[in-house]
Amino acid sequence: MTEAPALDRGARSRDAILDTAGDLMSRHGYAATSISMISSACGLPVSSIYWHFRSKDGIYVAVLERARTALLAALPPGEVPGADVAQRLDAFLAQVEDAFRRHPHGVKLLLGLGMVQQDASAAAVAEVRHYRDALVVWARDAVSSVFALRDRPEVADELARFTLRMASGTAVARWFEPDTVLETGPLRVALLALAAHHGIPLRGVPGEDAPSRGVTSRE
Amino acid sequence: MTEAPALDRGARSRDAILDTAGDLMSRHGYAATSISMISSACGLPVSSIYWHFRSKDGIYVAVLERARTALLAALPPGEVPGADVAQRLDAFLAQVEDAFRRHPHGVKLLLGLGMVQQDASAAAVAEVRHYRDALVVWARDAVSSVFALRDRPEVADELARFTLRMASGTAVARWFEPDTVLETGPLRVALLALAAHHGIPLRGVPGEDAPSRGVTSRE
DNA sequence: GTCTATAAACCGATAGAC
DNA sequence: GTCTATCGGTTTATAGAC
Numbered sequence: 001m002t003e004a005p006a007l008d009r010g011a012r013s014r015d016a017i018l019d020t021a022g023d024l025m026s027r028h029g030y031a032a033t034s035i036s037m038i039s040s041a042c043g044l045p046v047s048s049i050y051w052h053f054r055s056k057d058g059i060y061v062a063v064l065e066r067a068r069t070a071l072l073a074a075l076p077p078g079e080v081p082g083a084d085v086a087q088r089l090d091a092f093l094a095q096v097e098d099a100f101r102r103h104p105h106g107v108k109l110l111l112g113l114g115m116v117q118q119d120a121s122a123a124a125v126a127e128v129r130h131y132r133d134a135l136v137v138w139a140r141d142a143v144s145s146v147f148a149l150r151d152r153p154e155v156a157d158e159l160a161r162f163t164l165r166m167a168s169g170t171a172v173a174r175w176f177e178p179d180t181v182l183e184t185g186p187l188r189v190a191l192l193a194l195a196a197h198h199g200i201p202l203r204g205v206p207g208e209d210a211p212s213r214g215v216t217s218r219e
Numbered sequence: 220m221t222e223a224p225a226l227d228r229g230a231r232s233r234d235a236i237l238d239t240a241g242d243l244m245s246r247h248g249y250a251a252t253s254i255s256m257i258s259s260a261c262g263l264p265v266s267s268i269y270w271h272f273r274s275k276d277g278i279y280v281a282v283l284e285r286a287r288t289a290l291l292a293a294l295p296p297g298e299v300p301g302a303d304v305a306q307r308l309d310a311f312l313a314q315v316e317d318a319f320r321r322h323p324h325g326v327k328l329l330l331g332l333g334m335v336q337q338d339a340s341a342a343a344v345a346e347v348r349h350y351r352d353a354l355v356v357w358a359r360d361a362v363s364s365v366f367a368l369r370d371r372p373e374v375a376d377e378l379a380r381f382t383l384r385m386a387s388g389t390a391v392a393r394w395f396e397p398d399t400v401l402e403t404g405p406l407r408v409a410l411l412a413l414a415a416h417h418g419i420p421l422r423g424v425p426g427e428d429a430p431s432r433g434v435t436s437r438e
Numbered sequence: 439g440t441c442t443a444t445a446a447a448c449c450g451a452t453a454g455a456c
Numbered sequence: 457g458t459c460t461a462t463c464g465g466t467t468t469a470t471a472g473a474c
Binding site for chain 3: 034035036046047050054055056
Binding site for chain 2: 439440441442
């Protein structure tokens with residue numbers, strides 16, 4: 001415990017730098033985060049940072065890549081479990097909300113750094129798009145599974161876009177009121193209505209196959 | 220025309236600086252936009268910029284204030300005209316989409332600069348919140364008028380938040396795919412479903428007072 | 439109000455001892 | 457791999473002539 005293997009020293013430092021850089025960049029944005037800020041915040045000298053990552057841009061790419069793999073690991077499915085639409089939808093919304101709550105950095109990194117696309121390097125732009133595309137694919141697969149949309153890809157696309165934009169908008173609202181959470185209740189109502197609007201059968205969803213006066217039974 | 224009154228020279232320069240600064244800051248973000256960039260882009264020397272606005276922060280505050288008044292001037296109502304919910308909703312969505320399309324700067328300024336809240340001055344933070352609050356108040360008044368929610372303020376609040384978050388999320392999507400537009404179709408379906416979910420009467424909306432099989436008649 | 443010139447601090451990045 | 461020291465460039469901001 002006191003005699004940590006020397007081989008791990010570098011990896012641990014690397015992680016510490018990434019932790020600090022990710023935190024600072026998600027709070028201040030890429031441009032406003034300087035190497036010296038990262039250095040003094042994590043304790044390691046400037047040149048160590050440049051040894052691990054070749055440039056400031058390299059730090060950004062590594063931070064984003066790490067955030068992406070962490071987020072995707074926290075979004076296990078693709079196939080959402082559940083017997084009917086209502087169960088799968090609830091499971092899906094719970095997953096989205098949980099990932100959103102436990103990984104606040106990821107989205108803010110995408111936002112604060114994705115903005116800089118114009119100035120950023122090719123590698124950085126590629127990593128930003130990679131991150132974003134992974135989210136889009138995941139969301140499309142998940143809603144496709146929830147609403148059984150294998151033969152209606154354009155509907156799956158619309159529902160996925162809708163969900164992701166609501167999540168992004170909530171992330172924006174979050175830095176005005178930090179305790180803002182993703183409101184899954186209204187989102188649930190909206191997704192059900194959109195699916196119904198496109199003629200998707202909603203077996204097992206209360207208030208949809210039983211024409212009970214237009215109220216969907218929540219709250 | 221050639222003999223412009225000397226008194227206006229300063230004001231015209233001031234506007235030119237604000238135009239350039241707003242454009243650059245909305246594209247690169249506050250931190251990544253330097254005074255010398257603004258100077259060389261608008262032709263006026265650095266010291267003129269500092270004469271008009273006392274600091275870089277002062278430029279930011281002035282840019283935001285101008286964007287706010289311009290946006291609010293382009294959002295005329297408060298009271299949305301229309302005989303029934305459907306007409307008023309369409310008018311409201313048209314207004315939102317139009318403002319969103321014609322004032323892309325405003326939102327991006329809020330996003331790119333609102334992020335920097337932690338480092339920014341008190342005046343800057345105040346102006347960001349002022350801008351954001353004005354949008355919230357407008358949206359709440361508008362949806363309240365659309366759905367006749369004078370005695371259901373909590374519902375008006377939810378619908379306004381929902382709309383603004385969708386608009387923010389679309390603004391985010393926009394800098395990944397610049398030709399992204401606000402999808403008012405799905406938003407319309409979602410808002411109607413949310414209103415119905417809260418028991419708001421929707422006189423005159425096709426597919427809601429006539430139980431016609433759950434499809435809302437669009438597309 | 440506009441210009442040139444410059445101060446003082448900070449930036450990203452590197453050299454080289456250990 | 458980590459450290460000190462530093463280079464060259466850019467930043468915000470100011471001084472002072474016009």
